[in-house]
Amino acid sequence: MLRHQEEASSQNNAILQSLNDAVIVFSTDRSIILANAAAERILEKPIDELVTQSFDELLASLNIKLPGDPLGDVLANPGDHNGDQRAITIKRGPQSLSISLVPVLTERGELLGACLIGRDITREVESDRLKTEFIGTVSHELRTPMTSIKGYTQLLAMGSLGEVNPTQKEFLTTITTNAERMIAIINDLLDITKIETGSVELQPSRMHVAEVLSAVVSSNRLELSQREHELALNLSPNLPLLWGDPERLRQVVQNILTNAIKYTPRGGKIAVTAREIALADIPAAQREGLPLNRRYIAIAVQDTGVGIDPEEQDRIFERFYRTENPLKIEAGGTGLGLSLVRPLLNLMGGRIWVTSTADQGSTFTFTMPVAPAE
Template sequence: MRKRIQKQAQVEETTDLSLPMTSDLPVVGSNDCKAISTLAQQRHRVLDAAILTTSDAIVVLTPDFHIAYLNPAAAATLKEPVEHTVGSRCTEVLGCKNLNRMALCGTSSCPLVRALEQKSPLPNEELILGTDPNHLYEVSASVNPITLDDKSSYVVFSARDMSALKVANRVRSNFVSMVSHELRTPLNSVHGFIDLLLQGHMGELNEEQRMYLGYTQEGVQQLISIVEDILFMTRSDLGQFEVKQQEVHLLSLVRQVARSLQPQALKAEVALRLDIDSNVPALYIDPQRIKQVLNNLVANAIKFTPPGGMVTISARQHDDHFEMISVSDTGYGIPFEDSHHVFERFYQSNHSQQSKMGGYGLGLSIAKLIVEQHGGTIGFDTVVNKGTTFYFTVPLYRDHEQF
């Protein structure tokens, strides 16, 4: 729920910095001034008490990322005294990292940067806070840009400690990972034996036998893919997912993806087009992971594009540090009611055209995870019955110590 916050708590008396307080009370006659003043004071006291006593960490920042206020819970959580913190840069206090402990400060994935650029709240950001390696906190944070009546702007950062919940989630993830791992071995064995049968090692097969074994092999391969994706997600949840970045030339990588998906495109009667300059700067990425992102996006685009359509892979420089890669199609588009759930795990659309295409709802979640591990962002634009463009940013190759 979006809220326009027009009241902020005053900074504790130990600091010189204070935030303006406003009221939503209507203008009335002079006879009611005393009652209005009393009510306003009561509201202020309630707000002050709520902010001071809540167990959630609340930090107020200026648009240039300096700390304007933090409540007692934030000071206790971050182990930062108020008098030494107000006026400091947020990188010196919050030190936001994603769940794989990759620093977000100074990248386009920084939640404060994204909230200011989008001019809208970010409701549920899973982050690790803290600058002391011995005192890091996993939190669910909301980031809300606000503008007060006097036109001054702030960003309200509130965070709730998720440590206990994370312990329970890790137990669940360990169990899922164990089960998935145990499934993978027998599935690979079944796949291998079917392959031997199809190659004729157990005797000649007639066409009908080959056809049914082919269907069986496709089903087993799909199960293997599902198990691999679930293993990938659970390992990420357990903090066991790392990216191995190196210098990579994008055009070569995209050509590999296009070649591997060309049979699927031909079967769907969809054209694959590359729109990438040969002089595109080198990227600093994990080639296998980014290839997985492109595979997921291009395969989805082919799947949701009708015969005679086109899928285009393009790239352009996003800024001085990031390249933007796009996958555009001329397909069915994403219905509005599904657009907010696109990157959710296992989400399945109820839309008739989408649901009949199958899938199990992990491909885009994995793509988002991989892109964010590179410090980039991912999003999409869509028009129903005209097409969709997914785009993501990845770092350009510089001295790797910068990343």
């Protein structure tokens, strides 16, 4: 029996040491009790030294600062983290690391400690940076000729070089429409680049939510009519002023409304609402990092569209991601619109989440902070 246990332990240790990911196990008192060879290689610290340190001593020796206390959260609430390996990306000089923490439990559910899994993602981060720079450069080069195409096409349609017959005007209008579509895609790509490089410049000011929402709804009347959608705009009375960048907020609302219009079958209903919301009514996952002393307004866009599967509801905010549904081909698009929404809102102190039921529709709700008193 003892020999069998020794063999099993030896096999488990061999597997642990062969992993390419760093594995560090902490006891409930936050001290390190086990580390593998990959941890030694990635963190550039001998295993003998690692096992003499606590979690906090390890972070201090590596000059790493983490948001909050992730180990404390796992040890205090293991049930909330069992199976949840949400990664945290951290910078350590030129090195980028992705780490996640999960509880270590016995078969009876007793807490033994926590396990840190770390991966060196320096190459991936650098590759993504180069890709972002390339997209930004190409987008800049494309925007100038597309703007010229749009401008000259509009001049031709206006008859600047002679009378234009109805067929010619129809063709020129089609060219203009598609040029505008290409320019919009290019602008989205440029915005993605700015967000990822941290170069977005906001111009925050006090603003009326009614003015922003009314302007966006009005600019979409034609498309709403073409798809025979019914749109209702409902605002709570006496809403306080918002604080944020008006142009960026319009962009956020436009992208969400465009998504609702595209993915709602013809003749659907869309409702845009705004109301003041208590911090406690914001989902717990979205409240993190929000000041406790601020007031917020919640803006929601509800549709009677095809809905979003639960496993896709968080992925829709990823770049280029598009849900699998019958309207995907008809809707078109690049999957960039919603990927811009979350980071722009985060920059303005807002949050966004989605609730959805298949074949019944979706509700995108986002918050914006109320303007401070003058």
